[in-house]
Amino acid sequence: MTAVTDILNALALLSNFVLVPGLAYGSQLALGALGVTMVYAVLRFSNFAHGETMSFGAMITILVTWWLQGKGVNFGPLPTALLALPIGIIGTVLMCLLFDRFIYRYYRRQKAAPVTYLIVSVGILFILSGVVRFVIGPQDRMFADGERFILKARAFKEMTGLDQGLAIKTSQGVTVVTAVIIVALLFWFLNRTRTGKSMRAYSDNEDLALLSGISPARVVAITWIITGALAAVAGTLYGLDKGYKPFTYLGLVLPIFASAIVGGVGNPLGAIAGGFVIALSELLLTFAYKRVIAYLTPGDWVPDGLVQLLATDYKLAVSFVILVIVLLVKPTGMFSGKTL
């Protein structure tokens, strides 16, 4: 009997520290990777500015959230930021369209090589990170309000009678639910609407799309609209969950690209799968298993160390190593593909 309880305790422990945070972080990476993959599939370059685009979106959302909070508006148990998010999306979309109109379009007309676009996107990365620090400053910002938890650790213990608590933060629940809605909308758009299909057609075969009367300018604009919206949502959710720190978004570029590439860059399903693979790998490899082992073995077997494969400081290395392995073993990723 105690054996079952111990297993349940171990599961609750793993859920609390790996599964639940992994689902939330995985959703954030998936949304980020979707943005990168959309740009890659349609505009055919790696957009290194995507992390800063997410930061920009989060910033607009935070500014609007503060303004709403100042007016005494709130969203009950949910974070006020969700009310501000539509404005964040619009702002980010406008920014993307502006950068496309004044920077990327110039290179498109020159038929620039993908590597040129990549360097241009690095330039935009610097511009954006400067703008963000100028507008909101470099320091950490907390903007989550409403109920902090959906499920409190103590409530879980009382409910189940287990020693081990399991907590689900509101930000985690909001992240997963929002990601599911956004992904469902995106897939519906790409597979069911005329415009979405025309984007897939353009991504598949640009010349034939042209011959079919599909307008490249329109496809490009819609791609930026979707990318901007995805970035604003991903950036805001990440900020809600982890607190908004402008510098962290640069560090997100690596896991996001790893997610997109592991899944198969250009493939939306791959971006989602890749996001969860990277997130769960990071957490599983940096988790200290000592207490899990304690639950699952007789008392005196408990090791002295933390039984942690990697210190959390090395979590970026996880994305990097997975990325290298995938590029060596299966460069096309889990869902091979360069098209939407």
Add this chain to the structure above:
Amino acid sequence: MGFLSGESMFGGYGGADILQGCSIGVNKGEIAVVVGPNGAGKSTAMKAMFGMLTLREGSVELDGREISDFPPQERVTLGMGFVPQNANVFTSMTVQENLEMGAFIRRDDFSTTMEQVFSLFPVLAEKRTQAAGELSGGQRQQVAVGRALMTQPTVLMLDEPTAGVSPIVMDELFDRVIEIAKTGIAILMVEQNARQALEIADRGFVLVQGQNRYTDTGAALLADPEVRKAFLGG
């Protein structure tokens, strides 16, 4: 020189001219076939007539109207359809989606046109939910032609529609082309299988180094000993 005609076309890909003054044309309900050795500029001439290549000299006319400066999309709206030589289907999309994309510029109900394509190529109806990239070469070519028919064009340009298919499938495709021409559509077709193509051609053009070497009816070209010797293998 016809419902669709390219007159004295000069042009290329930025370097030397590939097209050296060739003229090509076709009338409604007719099949015109362009043959010639590899690298003669047949595909280039087709691209030029569809506006995918700017002409340095010469003109393209459709129904008596000069369209040399029109971009491809505008030519589509004017009733021209084009099946390029390579990459002529959306491989990651289903057969039905390929046809839908063919009809992209149409805002009316195109379901009857799709049914017409399906009755012309019944195998496509069976495979409508399969990705075009998973089909055989011959089926792919049918998707490609079907896609171009979705705008209900008055001129259909085909660049080597029988490339890489078996002789049986080739005959089958030619039968379909004849069927399409009978509906009054003008068909301009580049073909590697010169003999078989000229047999169904009302007009034939033999292109060499961007110039017209021989121009005549299909039957006359087939009967011409010089043409037979040089281009039809005797």
